Amino acid sequence: MxxxxxxxxxxxxxxxxxxxxxxxxxxxxxxxxxxxxxxxxxxxxxxxxxxxxxxxxxxxxxxxxxxxxxxxxxxxxxxxxxxxxxxxxxxxxxxxxxxxxxxxxxxxxxxxxxxxxxxxxxxxxxxxxxxxxxxxxxxxxxxxxxxxxxxxxxxxxxxxxxxxxxxxxxxxxxxxxxxxxxxxxxxxxxxxxxxxxxxxxxxxxxxxxxxxxxxxxxxxxxxxxxxxxxxxxxxxxxxxxxxxLDAFNIKRRQLAQHYLDRLEGLENILLPEKADSGHSWHMFAPLINFKAFKMTRRAFIAAMHEKGIGIGIHYPALHLFTLYRSLGYARGDFPNAERIGEETVTLPLFPGMTVNDVNRVISTLCKILDIKEPN
Ligand SMILES: Cc1ncc(COP(=O)(O)O)c(C=O)c1O
CATH class of the missing domain: 3.40.640.10 (Type I PLP-dependent aspartate aminotransferase-like (Major domain))
Known part of the structure:
Protein backbone atom coordinates (compact mmCIF):
# COMPACT_ATOMS: atom_id res chain seq x y z
CA MET A 1 0.00 0.00 0.00
CA LEU A 245 -5.28 28.19 0.35
CA ASP A 246 -8.94 28.46 1.35
CA ALA A 247 -9.83 25.22 -0.47
CA PHE A 248 -6.86 23.47 1.14
CA ASN A 249 -8.03 24.59 4.57
CA ILE A 250 -11.63 23.50 3.92
CA LYS A 251 -10.28 20.05 3.06
CA ARG A 252 -8.12 20.03 6.20
CA ARG A 253 -11.17 20.92 8.31
CA GLN A 254 -13.24 18.11 6.77
CA LEU A 255 -10.51 15.53 7.38
CA ALA A 256 -9.88 16.76 10.94
CA GLN A 257 -13.62 16.59 11.66
CA HIS A 258 -13.66 13.00 10.41
CA TYR A 259 -10.81 12.13 12.79
CA LEU A 260 -12.66 13.86 15.65
CA ASP A 261 -15.98 12.17 14.89
CA ARG A 262 -14.50 8.70 14.73
CA LEU A 263 -11.97 8.93 17.58
CA GLU A 264 -14.28 10.70 20.03
CA GLY A 265 -14.79 8.83 23.30
CA LEU A 266 -11.84 6.45 23.00
CA GLU A 267 -10.25 5.89 26.39
CA ASN A 268 -6.72 7.16 26.99
CA ILE A 269 -6.73 9.26 23.83
CA LEU A 270 -7.16 13.01 24.35
CA LEU A 271 -8.29 14.71 21.16
CA PRO A 272 -7.32 18.25 20.23
CA GLU A 273 -9.87 21.05 20.68
CA LYS A 274 -13.10 20.44 18.73
CA ALA A 275 -13.24 21.74 15.17
CA ASP A 276 -13.78 25.47 15.13
CA SER A 277 -14.74 27.28 11.93
CA GLY A 278 -11.62 29.46 12.18
CA HIS A 279 -9.18 26.58 12.68
CA SER A 280 -6.89 25.89 9.71
CA TRP A 281 -5.87 22.44 11.03
CA HIS A 282 -2.22 22.66 10.14
CA MET A 283 -1.97 19.31 11.93
CA PHE A 284 -4.03 16.81 13.87
CA ALA A 285 -2.23 15.76 17.05
CA PRO A 286 -4.05 13.77 19.73
CA LEU A 287 -2.37 12.80 22.99
CA ILE A 288 -2.07 9.06 23.55
CA ASN A 289 -1.48 7.76 27.06
CA PHE A 290 1.12 5.22 25.97
CA LYS A 291 1.65 3.95 29.53
CA ALA A 292 -1.99 2.82 29.64
CA PHE A 293 -1.43 0.96 26.36
CA LYS A 294 1.80 -0.56 27.76
CA MET A 295 3.69 0.71 24.76
CA THR A 296 6.30 3.38 24.12
CA ARG A 297 5.63 6.17 21.64
CA ARG A 298 8.74 5.14 19.79
CA ALA A 299 7.38 1.60 19.33
CA PHE A 300 4.00 3.00 18.22
CA ILE A 301 5.60 5.24 15.61
CA ALA A 302 7.77 2.38 14.35
CA ALA A 303 4.72 0.08 14.09
CA MET A 304 2.71 2.73 12.18
CA HIS A 305 5.69 3.28 9.88
CA GLU A 306 5.88 -0.48 9.32
CA LYS A 307 2.25 -0.30 8.13
CA GLY A 308 3.09 2.55 5.77
CA ILE A 309 1.90 5.50 7.87
CA GLY A 310 4.09 8.44 8.89
CA ILE A 311 3.69 9.97 12.36
CA GLY A 312 5.23 13.21 13.60
CA ILE A 313 5.97 14.64 17.06
CA HIS A 314 4.96 18.29 17.52
CA TYR A 315 6.58 19.03 19.89
CA PRO A 316 8.74 17.99 22.82
CA ALA A 317 8.40 20.52 25.67
CA LEU A 318 10.84 23.36 24.99
CA HIS A 319 12.00 23.91 28.57
CA LEU A 320 13.41 20.36 28.80
CA PHE A 321 15.89 20.85 25.95
CA THR A 322 19.52 21.22 27.08
CA LEU A 323 19.63 24.84 25.91
CA TYR A 324 16.59 25.85 27.96
CA ARG A 325 17.49 23.76 31.01
CA SER A 326 20.71 25.79 31.02
CA LEU A 327 18.53 28.86 31.68
CA GLY A 328 17.23 27.19 34.86
CA TYR A 329 14.10 25.43 33.63
CA ALA A 330 13.47 21.91 34.92
CA ARG A 331 11.03 18.99 34.77
CA GLY A 332 7.89 19.83 36.71
CA ASP A 333 7.79 23.49 35.64
CA PHE A 334 5.03 23.08 33.02
CA PRO A 335 3.03 19.87 33.55
CA ASN A 336 0.76 20.24 30.50
CA ALA A 337 3.66 20.97 28.15
CA GLU A 338 5.51 17.96 29.58
CA ARG A 339 2.52 15.68 29.10
CA ILE A 340 2.02 16.93 25.54
CA GLY A 341 5.73 16.48 24.87
CA GLU A 342 5.52 12.84 25.92
CA GLU A 343 2.12 11.85 24.52
CA THR A 344 1.63 13.84 21.34
CA VAL A 345 1.52 12.15 17.95
CA THR A 346 0.81 13.96 14.70
CA LEU A 347 -1.41 11.84 12.47
CA PRO A 348 -1.41 12.32 8.69
CA LEU A 349 -3.39 15.38 7.59
CA PHE A 350 -2.93 17.23 4.32
CA PRO A 351 -5.28 18.38 1.55
CA GLY A 352 -4.29 15.60 -0.87
CA MET A 353 -5.63 12.96 1.55
CA THR A 354 -9.00 11.26 1.36
CA VAL A 355 -11.49 10.19 4.02
CA ASN A 356 -10.39 6.63 3.23
CA ASP A 357 -6.84 7.56 4.17
CA VAL A 358 -8.13 8.86 7.53
CA ASN A 359 -10.01 5.57 8.01
CA ARG A 360 -6.84 3.64 7.21
CA VAL A 361 -4.92 5.64 9.86
CA ILE A 362 -7.65 5.00 12.43
CA SER A 363 -7.92 1.27 11.82
CA THR A 364 -4.12 0.84 11.86
CA LEU A 365 -3.84 2.89 15.05
CA CYS A 366 -6.55 0.79 16.73
CA LYS A 367 -4.89 -2.47 15.73
CA ILE A 368 -1.51 -1.32 17.04
CA LEU A 369 -2.97 -0.04 20.32
CA ASP A 370 -5.13 -3.17 20.54
CA ILE A 371 -8.43 -1.32 20.87
CA LYS A 372 -11.76 -1.94 19.17
CA GLU A 373 -12.09 0.19 16.07
CA PRO A 374 -14.86 2.77 16.55
CA ASN A 375 -17.76 3.00 14.08
C1 LIG B 1 5.48 27.30 15.49
C2 LIG B 1 6.59 27.49 14.51
N1 LIG B 1 7.28 28.64 14.54
C3 LIG B 1 8.27 28.88 13.68
C4 LIG B 1 8.64 27.96 12.73
C5 LIG B 1 9.77 28.25 11.82
O1 LIG B 1 9.36 28.26 10.48
P1 LIG B 1 10.43 28.21 9.31
O2 LIG B 1 10.79 26.76 9.11
O3 LIG B 1 9.72 28.79 8.12
O4 LIG B 1 11.60 29.02 9.72
C6 LIG B 1 7.95 26.75 12.65
C7 LIG B 1 8.32 25.74 11.65
O5 LIG B 1 8.03 24.58 11.73
C8 LIG B 1 6.91 26.51 13.57
O6 LIG B 1 6.22 25.35 13.54
Whole structure:
Protein backbone atom coordinates (compact mmCIF):
# COMPACT_ATOMS: atom_id res chain seq x y z
CA MET A 1 0.00 0.00 0.00
CA UNK A 2 1.22 3.53 -0.75
CA UNK A 3 3.15 5.21 2.08
CA UNK A 4 1.05 7.89 3.76
CA UNK A 5 3.31 10.62 5.17
CA UNK A 6 2.00 12.83 7.99
CA UNK A 7 2.17 15.79 5.63
CA UNK A 8 2.71 16.43 1.95
CA UNK A 9 2.51 19.67 -0.07
CA UNK A 10 0.01 19.93 -2.96
CA UNK A 11 1.68 21.62 -5.94
CA UNK A 12 -0.31 21.80 -9.19
CA UNK A 13 1.13 21.47 -12.70
CA UNK A 14 0.52 25.17 -13.48
CA UNK A 15 2.77 26.14 -10.58
CA UNK A 16 5.46 23.77 -11.83
CA UNK A 17 5.20 25.33 -15.32
CA UNK A 18 5.39 28.81 -13.77
CA UNK A 19 8.53 27.82 -11.85
CA UNK A 20 10.09 26.62 -15.12
CA UNK A 21 9.14 29.97 -16.71
CA UNK A 22 10.75 31.83 -13.81
CA UNK A 23 13.91 29.76 -14.20
CA UNK A 24 13.93 30.67 -17.93
CA UNK A 25 13.26 34.34 -17.20
CA UNK A 26 16.81 35.10 -16.14
CA UNK A 27 15.65 36.67 -12.86
CA UNK A 28 15.88 34.18 -9.99
CA UNK A 29 16.56 36.20 -6.84
CA UNK A 30 14.26 38.84 -5.32
CA UNK A 31 12.44 40.61 -8.15
CA UNK A 32 9.01 41.08 -9.75
CA UNK A 33 7.55 37.79 -8.52
CA UNK A 34 8.42 38.53 -4.89
CA UNK A 35 6.68 41.90 -5.30
CA UNK A 36 3.63 40.12 -6.77
CA UNK A 37 3.62 37.52 -3.99
CA UNK A 38 3.78 40.17 -1.28
CA UNK A 39 0.98 42.11 -3.01
CA UNK A 40 -1.16 38.97 -3.33
CA UNK A 41 -0.65 38.12 0.34
CA UNK A 42 -1.46 41.68 1.29
CA UNK A 43 -4.67 41.42 -0.76
CA UNK A 44 -5.57 38.19 1.04
CA UNK A 45 -4.92 39.79 4.43
CA UNK A 46 -7.04 42.87 3.85
CA UNK A 47 -4.33 45.25 2.64
CA UNK A 48 -1.79 44.85 5.44
CA UNK A 49 1.91 45.53 4.77
CA UNK A 50 3.64 42.25 3.89
CA UNK A 51 7.37 41.60 3.95
CA UNK A 52 8.59 38.19 2.78
CA UNK A 53 11.61 36.32 4.12
CA UNK A 54 13.62 33.17 3.51
CA UNK A 55 11.89 31.55 6.50
CA UNK A 56 9.54 32.29 9.38
CA UNK A 57 12.52 31.98 11.68
CA UNK A 58 14.09 34.94 9.86
CA UNK A 59 10.76 36.81 9.96
CA UNK A 60 10.44 36.30 13.72
CA UNK A 61 14.01 37.33 14.39
CA UNK A 62 13.67 40.52 12.34
CA UNK A 63 10.29 41.24 13.96
CA UNK A 64 11.93 41.12 17.39
CA UNK A 65 14.77 43.32 16.19
CA UNK A 66 12.37 45.85 14.66
CA UNK A 67 10.37 45.86 17.89
CA UNK A 68 13.56 46.82 19.74
CA UNK A 69 13.86 43.60 21.77
CA UNK A 70 17.33 43.37 23.31
CA UNK A 71 19.29 41.91 26.21
CA UNK A 72 17.36 43.82 28.88
CA UNK A 73 14.04 42.32 27.86
CA UNK A 74 11.85 39.36 28.63
CA UNK A 75 9.53 37.86 26.05
CA UNK A 76 6.61 35.69 27.15
CA UNK A 77 6.09 32.59 24.99
CA UNK A 78 4.54 29.09 25.29
CA UNK A 79 6.48 26.03 26.50
CA UNK A 80 5.15 24.05 23.53
CA UNK A 81 6.21 25.17 20.07
CA UNK A 82 8.90 24.50 17.52
CA UNK A 83 12.23 25.58 18.94
CA UNK A 84 12.51 28.42 16.40
CA UNK A 85 10.09 30.43 18.59
CA UNK A 86 12.23 30.77 21.73
CA UNK A 87 15.53 30.45 19.84
CA UNK A 88 15.02 33.77 18.09
CA UNK A 89 14.38 35.43 21.47
CA UNK A 90 17.78 34.18 22.63
CA UNK A 91 19.34 35.30 19.34
CA UNK A 92 18.27 38.84 20.31
CA UNK A 93 20.01 38.21 23.69
CA UNK A 94 16.61 38.61 25.36
CA UNK A 95 15.12 36.13 27.86
CA UNK A 96 12.32 33.76 26.86
CA UNK A 97 9.82 33.37 29.70
CA UNK A 98 7.94 30.13 29.17
CA UNK A 99 4.27 29.70 30.00
CA UNK A 100 2.34 26.43 30.20
CA UNK A 101 -0.28 25.65 27.57
CA UNK A 102 -3.80 24.28 27.60
CA UNK A 103 -3.93 20.51 27.10
CA UNK A 104 -6.57 20.63 24.38
CA UNK A 105 -5.89 23.87 22.51
CA UNK A 106 -2.09 23.65 23.08
CA UNK A 107 -2.18 27.44 23.21
CA UNK A 108 -0.48 29.60 25.84
CA UNK A 109 -2.42 29.98 29.10
CA UNK A 110 -3.28 33.69 29.04
CA UNK A 111 -3.91 33.90 32.77
CA UNK A 112 -0.44 32.48 33.48
CA UNK A 113 0.96 34.89 30.89
CA UNK A 114 -0.65 37.82 32.73
CA UNK A 115 0.99 36.68 35.97
CA UNK A 116 4.40 36.42 34.30
CA UNK A 117 4.57 40.08 33.25
CA UNK A 118 7.43 41.95 34.98
CA UNK A 119 8.92 45.43 34.44
CA UNK A 120 11.36 43.75 32.00
CA UNK A 121 8.64 42.24 29.83
CA UNK A 122 8.67 43.86 26.42
CA UNK A 123 6.70 41.48 24.23
CA UNK A 124 4.26 38.59 24.06
CA UNK A 125 5.05 35.91 21.50
CA UNK A 126 2.14 33.46 21.34
CA UNK A 127 1.80 30.59 18.86
CA UNK A 128 -1.51 29.81 17.15
CA UNK A 129 -0.95 26.13 17.70
CA UNK A 130 -1.81 23.88 14.74
CA UNK A 131 -3.75 26.84 13.32
CA UNK A 132 -6.15 27.34 16.24
CA UNK A 133 -6.01 31.06 17.06
CA UNK A 134 -5.17 32.07 20.61
CA UNK A 135 -7.79 34.16 22.43
CA UNK A 136 -6.92 37.36 20.58
CA UNK A 137 -9.06 39.73 22.66
CA UNK A 138 -7.42 38.52 25.88
CA UNK A 139 -3.97 38.62 24.27
CA UNK A 140 -4.29 42.20 23.03
CA UNK A 141 -5.96 43.39 26.24
CA UNK A 142 -2.94 42.09 28.13
CA UNK A 143 -0.52 43.70 25.66
CA UNK A 144 -2.34 47.05 25.82
CA UNK A 145 -2.53 46.98 29.61
CA UNK A 146 1.27 46.71 29.94
CA UNK A 147 2.25 48.47 26.70
CA UNK A 148 3.80 45.31 25.23
CA UNK A 149 4.56 44.47 21.62
CA UNK A 150 2.96 41.31 20.24
CA UNK A 151 4.83 39.08 17.82
CA UNK A 152 2.34 36.43 16.77
CA UNK A 153 3.99 33.20 15.68
CA UNK A 154 1.39 32.30 13.08
CA UNK A 155 3.61 29.69 11.37
CA UNK A 156 0.66 27.26 11.48
CA UNK A 157 -2.12 29.77 10.98
CA UNK A 158 -2.26 31.08 7.42
CA UNK A 159 -5.97 31.18 6.58
CA UNK A 160 -7.06 30.77 10.23
CA UNK A 161 -9.75 33.11 11.50
CA UNK A 162 -10.51 34.56 14.92
CA UNK A 163 -14.15 35.62 15.27
CA UNK A 164 -14.32 35.67 11.46
CA UNK A 165 -11.20 37.80 10.93
CA UNK A 166 -8.15 36.30 9.25
CA UNK A 167 -5.08 35.93 11.46
CA UNK A 168 -2.58 38.44 10.09
CA UNK A 169 -5.28 40.82 8.86
CA UNK A 170 -5.09 42.63 12.22
CA UNK A 171 -2.76 42.68 15.21
CA UNK A 172 0.81 43.85 15.69
CA UNK A 173 3.61 41.82 14.02
CA UNK A 174 2.35 38.52 12.62
CA UNK A 175 4.72 35.91 11.22
CA UNK A 176 3.82 33.10 8.79
CA UNK A 177 5.86 30.11 7.61
CA UNK A 178 5.80 28.66 4.10
CA UNK A 179 7.93 25.62 4.85
CA UNK A 180 6.69 22.60 2.80
CA UNK A 181 4.79 21.11 5.73
CA UNK A 182 2.74 24.33 6.23
CA UNK A 183 -0.72 25.05 4.79
CA UNK A 184 0.86 26.76 1.77
CA UNK A 185 4.51 26.65 0.77
CA UNK A 186 7.21 28.62 -1.01
CA UNK A 187 9.61 25.64 -0.47
CA UNK A 188 11.31 27.60 2.32
CA UNK A 189 9.95 31.02 3.19
CA UNK A 190 8.05 33.20 5.57
CA UNK A 191 6.31 36.55 5.80
CA UNK A 192 5.55 39.28 8.28
CA UNK A 193 2.26 41.12 8.30
CA UNK A 194 2.41 44.53 9.96
CA UNK A 195 0.82 47.98 10.06
CA UNK A 196 3.51 50.56 10.68
CA UNK A 197 5.10 51.98 7.49
CA UNK A 198 8.21 53.25 9.28
CA UNK A 199 8.75 49.84 10.83
CA UNK A 200 8.25 48.29 7.39
CA UNK A 201 11.03 50.47 5.98
CA UNK A 202 13.30 49.43 8.83
CA UNK A 203 12.43 45.77 8.16
CA UNK A 204 13.38 46.23 4.46
CA UNK A 205 16.80 47.38 5.63
CA UNK A 206 17.17 44.70 8.30
CA UNK A 207 16.36 41.85 5.93
CA UNK A 208 18.92 42.90 3.29
CA UNK A 209 22.38 43.76 4.62
CA UNK A 210 21.35 47.03 6.26
CA UNK A 211 21.42 48.62 2.82
CA UNK A 212 19.56 51.86 2.20
CA UNK A 213 19.56 54.48 -0.58
CA UNK A 214 20.74 57.99 0.10
CA UNK A 215 18.78 60.95 -1.27
CA UNK A 216 21.27 61.19 -4.15
CA UNK A 217 20.47 57.56 -5.06
CA UNK A 218 23.80 56.18 -3.86
CA UNK A 219 23.94 53.07 -1.69
CA UNK A 220 24.51 53.42 2.02
CA UNK A 221 24.74 50.87 4.84
CA UNK A 222 23.01 51.82 8.07
CA UNK A 223 23.40 48.69 10.22
CA UNK A 224 24.66 45.09 10.01
CA UNK A 225 21.51 43.65 8.45
CA UNK A 226 20.78 40.02 7.61
CA UNK A 227 20.34 38.34 4.22
CA UNK A 228 16.81 37.08 4.42
CA UNK A 229 15.21 38.00 1.09
CA UNK A 230 12.90 35.49 -0.62
CA UNK A 231 13.78 34.41 -4.18
CA UNK A 232 11.57 34.87 -7.23
CA UNK A 233 11.59 31.08 -7.72
CA UNK A 234 10.18 30.60 -4.21
CA UNK A 235 7.66 33.43 -4.72
CA UNK A 236 6.46 31.73 -7.93
CA UNK A 237 5.57 28.66 -5.87
CA UNK A 238 3.79 30.91 -3.35
CA UNK A 239 1.83 32.65 -6.13
CA UNK A 240 0.66 29.23 -7.33
CA UNK A 241 -0.30 28.15 -3.81
CA UNK A 242 -2.15 31.17 -2.45
CA UNK A 243 -5.25 30.86 -4.69
CA UNK A 244 -5.75 27.31 -3.32
CA LEU A 245 -5.28 28.19 0.35
CA ASP A 246 -8.94 28.46 1.35
CA ALA A 247 -9.83 25.22 -0.47
CA PHE A 248 -6.86 23.47 1.14
CA ASN A 249 -8.03 24.59 4.57
CA ILE A 250 -11.63 23.50 3.92
CA LYS A 251 -10.28 20.05 3.06
CA ARG A 252 -8.12 20.03 6.20
CA ARG A 253 -11.17 20.92 8.31
CA GLN A 254 -13.24 18.11 6.77
CA LEU A 255 -10.51 15.53 7.38
CA ALA A 256 -9.88 16.76 10.94
CA GLN A 257 -13.62 16.59 11.66
CA HIS A 258 -13.66 13.00 10.41
CA TYR A 259 -10.81 12.13 12.79
CA LEU A 260 -12.66 13.86 15.65
CA ASP A 261 -15.98 12.17 14.89
CA ARG A 262 -14.50 8.70 14.73
CA LEU A 263 -11.97 8.93 17.58
CA GLU A 264 -14.28 10.70 20.03
CA GLY A 265 -14.79 8.83 23.30
CA LEU A 266 -11.84 6.45 23.00
CA GLU A 267 -10.25 5.89 26.39
CA ASN A 268 -6.72 7.16 26.99
CA ILE A 269 -6.73 9.26 23.83
CA LEU A 270 -7.16 13.01 24.35
CA LEU A 271 -8.29 14.71 21.16
CA PRO A 272 -7.32 18.25 20.23
CA GLU A 273 -9.87 21.05 20.68
CA LYS A 274 -13.10 20.44 18.73
CA ALA A 275 -13.24 21.74 15.17
CA ASP A 276 -13.78 25.47 15.13
CA SER A 277 -14.74 27.28 11.93
CA GLY A 278 -11.62 29.46 12.18
CA HIS A 279 -9.18 26.58 12.68
CA SER A 280 -6.89 25.89 9.71
CA TRP A 281 -5.87 22.44 11.03
CA HIS A 282 -2.22 22.66 10.14
CA MET A 283 -1.97 19.31 11.93
CA PHE A 284 -4.03 16.81 13.87
CA ALA A 285 -2.23 15.76 17.05
CA PRO A 286 -4.05 13.77 19.73
CA LEU A 287 -2.37 12.80 22.99
CA ILE A 288 -2.07 9.06 23.55
CA ASN A 289 -1.48 7.76 27.06
CA PHE A 290 1.12 5.22 25.97
CA LYS A 291 1.65 3.95 29.53
CA ALA A 292 -1.99 2.82 29.64
CA PHE A 293 -1.43 0.96 26.36
CA LYS A 294 1.80 -0.56 27.76
CA MET A 295 3.69 0.71 24.76
CA THR A 296 6.30 3.38 24.12
CA ARG A 297 5.63 6.17 21.64
CA ARG A 298 8.74 5.14 19.79
CA ALA A 299 7.38 1.60 19.33
CA PHE A 300 4.00 3.00 18.22
CA ILE A 301 5.60 5.24 15.61
CA ALA A 302 7.77 2.38 14.35
CA ALA A 303 4.72 0.08 14.09
CA MET A 304 2.71 2.73 12.18
CA HIS A 305 5.69 3.28 9.88
CA GLU A 306 5.88 -0.48 9.32
CA LYS A 307 2.25 -0.30 8.13
CA GLY A 308 3.09 2.55 5.77
CA ILE A 309 1.90 5.50 7.87
CA GLY A 310 4.09 8.44 8.89
CA ILE A 311 3.69 9.97 12.36
CA GLY A 312 5.23 13.21 13.60
CA ILE A 313 5.97 14.64 17.06
CA HIS A 314 4.96 18.29 17.52
CA TYR A 315 6.58 19.03 19.89
CA PRO A 316 8.74 17.99 22.82
CA ALA A 317 8.40 20.52 25.67
CA LEU A 318 10.84 23.36 24.99
CA HIS A 319 12.00 23.91 28.57
CA LEU A 320 13.41 20.36 28.80
CA PHE A 321 15.89 20.85 25.95
CA THR A 322 19.52 21.22 27.08
CA LEU A 323 19.63 24.84 25.91
CA TYR A 324 16.59 25.85 27.96
CA ARG A 325 17.49 23.76 31.01
CA SER A 326 20.71 25.79 31.02
CA LEU A 327 18.53 28.86 31.68
CA GLY A 328 17.23 27.19 34.86
CA TYR A 329 14.10 25.43 33.63
CA ALA A 330 13.47 21.91 34.92
CA ARG A 331 11.03 18.99 34.77
CA GLY A 332 7.89 19.83 36.71
CA ASP A 333 7.79 23.49 35.64
CA PHE A 334 5.03 23.08 33.02
CA PRO A 335 3.03 19.87 33.55
CA ASN A 336 0.76 20.24 30.50
CA ALA A 337 3.66 20.97 28.15
CA GLU A 338 5.51 17.96 29.58
CA ARG A 339 2.52 15.68 29.10
CA ILE A 340 2.02 16.93 25.54
CA GLY A 341 5.73 16.48 24.87
CA GLU A 342 5.52 12.84 25.92
CA GLU A 343 2.12 11.85 24.52
CA THR A 344 1.63 13.84 21.34
CA VAL A 345 1.52 12.15 17.95
CA THR A 346 0.81 13.96 14.70
CA LEU A 347 -1.41 11.84 12.47
CA PRO A 348 -1.41 12.32 8.69
CA LEU A 349 -3.39 15.38 7.59
CA PHE A 350 -2.93 17.23 4.32
CA PRO A 351 -5.28 18.38 1.55
CA GLY A 352 -4.29 15.60 -0.87
CA MET A 353 -5.63 12.96 1.55
CA THR A 354 -9.00 11.26 1.36
CA VAL A 355 -11.49 10.19 4.02
CA ASN A 356 -10.39 6.63 3.23
CA ASP A 357 -6.84 7.56 4.17
CA VAL A 358 -8.13 8.86 7.53
CA ASN A 359 -10.01 5.57 8.01
CA ARG A 360 -6.84 3.64 7.21
CA VAL A 361 -4.92 5.64 9.86
CA ILE A 362 -7.65 5.00 12.43
CA SER A 363 -7.92 1.27 11.82
CA THR A 364 -4.12 0.84 11.86
CA LEU A 365 -3.84 2.89 15.05
CA CYS A 366 -6.55 0.79 16.73
CA LYS A 367 -4.89 -2.47 15.73
CA ILE A 368 -1.51 -1.32 17.04
CA LEU A 369 -2.97 -0.04 20.32
CA ASP A 370 -5.13 -3.17 20.54
CA ILE A 371 -8.43 -1.32 20.87
CA LYS A 372 -11.76 -1.94 19.17
CA GLU A 373 -12.09 0.19 16.07
CA PRO A 374 -14.86 2.77 16.55
CA ASN A 375 -17.76 3.00 14.08
C1 LIG B 1 5.48 27.30 15.49
C2 LIG B 1 6.59 27.49 14.51
N1 LIG B 1 7.28 28.64 14.54
C3 LIG B 1 8.27 28.88 13.68
C4 LIG B 1 8.64 27.96 12.73
C5 LIG B 1 9.77 28.25 11.82
O1 LIG B 1 9.36 28.26 10.48
P1 LIG B 1 10.43 28.21 9.31
O2 LIG B 1 10.79 26.76 9.11
O3 LIG B 1 9.72 28.79 8.12
O4 LIG B 1 11.60 29.02 9.72
C6 LIG B 1 7.95 26.75 12.65
C7 LIG B 1 8.32 25.74 11.65
O5 LIG B 1 8.03 24.58 11.73
C8 LIG B 1 6.91 26.51 13.57
O6 LIG B 1 6.22 25.35 13.54
Missing amino acids: EYLPFTRPSIDETTIEDVVATLHSGWLATGPRVARFEAALSGYLGGRIIKSFTSATAALEIALEAAGISDEHEVITPAISFTATPNVILRRNATPVFIDVDLKTRNMDMEAAAHAVTPKTRALMPVHFAGLPVEMNTLYDLANKHNLRVIEDAAHAIGSRYKGKLIGSFGDLVSFSFHPNKNITTIEGGALSLVNTEEAEQIDILRFHGISRRDDGEMDVLLPGGKYNLSDVAATVGLGQLPH
